[in-house]
Amino acid sequence: MAFTPELVAELEILALFNLGNTQEGIKVHHTAAPPAIAAAKRLHDKGLISQADGGYLTSLGLDAAERTQVLLSILTVPEVA
Template sequence: MLTSHYSPELFEEIKILGLFNLSTTQEGIKVHSTAAPEAIEAARRLYEKGLITKDDGGYLTTLGHEAAQHAQDLLTILVSERLAS
């Protein structure tokens, strides 16, 4: 497994994707200018990758919704596994 691809920046992007409410397409997020610089940059990268509609949040694109679903599913599994041990 190539762990070099798992940078702190990637984890910040996953954290941003985890903030979205996937039960509706009418709810977005806003990463304020007072947020941590890491969060601001993560939102910008997600926008550049075409996963969100604005560089400071906005809504998920179709691809972004799929990515957020996978990210949130993974986080749920990992938390569940930790609780089960």
């Protein structure tokens, strides 16, 4: 399996969620970049978020967002001065 641009766009949406407050959702506005709008719709279709334009994480979405954000923190190497 490869990291397609569509999958990366979905991961970017999952990385936006505040895991410290699961009652805080996100809104992907109609003026957002088309790949972000499409990614939010796919995440909704997959049952990870409550609305096609964002909303809240479902329990499956929370698991996916947690894993996404952990992986992002592992792979993000701090710059050496």
